[in-house]
Amino acid sequence: MATYKIMITDGLAEKGKAYLREYGEVIDRTGISPEDLLKEVGEVDALIVRSRTKVNAAVFEAGKRLKVVGRAGIGVDNIDLNAARAAGVTVVNSPLATTVSVAELAMGLMLALVREIPRADASMKQNKWLKKEFEGHELYQKTLGIIGCGRIGSAVAERAQAFGMHVLAFDRFRPKDELCQCSEPVDDLNDLLARSDFLSLHLPLTAETKNLLSHEQFARMKDGVYLINASRGGIVDEEALLAALNSGKVAGAALDVFAVEPPSENNPLVMHPRVICTPHMGAQTHEAQARAGYDIATEVVAALKGEPLRWKCA
Ligand SMILES: NC(=O)c1ccc[n+]([C@@H]2O[C@H](COP(=O)([O-])OP(=O)(O)OC[C@H]3O[C@@H](n4cnc5c(N)ncnc54)[C@H](O)[C@@H]3O)[C@@H](O)[C@H]2O)c1
Numbered sequence: 001m002a003t004y005k006i007m008i009t010d011g012l013a014e015k016g017k018a019y020l021r022e023y024g025e026v027i028d029r030t031g032i033s034p035e036d037l038l039k040e041v042g043e044v045d046a047l048i049v050r051s052r053t054k055v056n057a058a059v060f061e062a063g064k065r066l067k068v069v070g071r072a073g074i075g076v077d078n079i080d081l082n083a084a085r086a087a088g089v090t091v092v093n094s095p096l097a098t099t100v101s102v103a104e105l106a107m108g109l110m111l112a113l114v115r116e117i118p119r120a121d122a123s124m125k126q127n128k129w130l131k132k133e134f135e136g137h138e139l140y141q142k143t144l145g146i147i148g149c150g151r152i153g154s155a156v157a158e159r160a161q162a163f164g165m166h167v168l169a170f171d172r173f174r175p176k177d178e179l180c181q182c183s184e185p186v187d188d189l190n191d192l193l194a195r196s197d198f199l200s201l202h203l204p205l206t207a208e209t210k211n212l213l214s215h216e217q218f219a220r221m222k223d224g225v226y227l228i229n230a231s232r233g234g235i236v237d238e239e240a241l242l243a244a245l246n247s248g249k250v251a252g253a254a255l256d257v258f259a260v261e262p263p264s265e266n267n268p269l270v271m272h273p274r275v276i277c278t279p280h281m282g283a284q285t286h287e288a289q290a291r292a293g294y295d296i297a298t299e300v301v302a303a304l305k306g307e308p309l310r311w312k313c314a
């Protein structure tokens with residue numbers, strides 16, 4: 001039986017590592033620097049990453065025996081797919097594993113925003129009882145606009161409707177009859193922006209979606225809209241969001257993702273009193289990581305063995 005060398009650079013659940021060990025040597029280099037990755041990637045047949053490691057053209061160039069890159073999770077915007085194709089390296093991901101966890105975080109962020117849960121907790125820890133300051137809003141009978149209604153968007157739609165929300169969905173590539181999880185599919189993003197009390201983003205970062213929400217789109221939104229972004233930071237123009245928060249157009253924003261991660265120290269969005277932030281932790285649950293680790297391990301081994309693949313990205 002072939003013995004493969006498989007490097008992990010952003011951690012992997014034990015179940016995934018145990019599966020990989022049946023087929024080869026697992027080299028756990030979690031936290032490796034970009035410089036060391038370039039020095040060491042030439043020794044391995046497969047590389048398994050999450051979102052931290054940037055697998056750019058230089059990595060493919062240095063990966064002389066690299067056959068497969070596995071992304072434990074969904075977004076492959078940190079992997080240069082064109083460079084992978086040019087180098088003849090297969091790229092796979094594990095897109096089903098984390099849907100529920102991300103959808104649950106989006107719902108949590110929505111509730112945290114309208115009830116100001118983080119600020120209320122912080123005030124209690126300062127021995128303050130500011131009950132009168134915390135008059136929030138209900139989600140019930142509000143309109144939620146979901147942009148990108150694939151796996152996670154649909155799961156959010158389902159959960160939001162259980163809260164009694166009216167859910168609009170816009171998806172550029174999915175036919176309306178596939179958006180059955182929402183109350184009302186819409187053809188026009190501007191229509192969704194104009195009608196939503198809450199906006200939640202669930203689409204990939206691509207050349208087309210970069211800065212999809214910028215000054216012009218914020219101007220089209222309702223006054224006092226709430227924005228939740230647990231997709232990718234670059235989809236929202238952060239400068240435009242800051243301006244919209246400062247003008248009051250946006251009542252509050254909850255951000256799990258940032259254009260640059262981690263964001264700079266004292267980043268004005270992170271520090272903004274009406275912004276709630278989490279450190280890109282949508283998929284960071286025990287359950288999601290156990291599934292993602294196992295799914296990517298089986299897919300990477302299948303790619304190494306030349307077997308049929310379920311989730312080939314390049
Ligand atoms: N915060 C986190 O930890 C976390 C975890 C997992 C995934 N994500 C992000 O969530 C995204 C969505 O994941 P998913 O599993 O639902 O993916 P998915 O592919 O099932 O759904 C994405 C949807 O976006 C749509 N879309 C693409 N471009 C669009 C555009 N320009 N306008 C409107 N819709 C567009 C697609 O048609 C698709 O239906 C991922 O790409 C990733 O960036 C974040």
Ligand SMILES: O=C(O)CC[C@@H](O)C(=O)O
Pocket residue numbers: 050051052072073074075076098280283
């Ligand atoms: O696992 C991560 O680091 C982030 C996961 C998430 O953003 C994804 O696209 O799968």
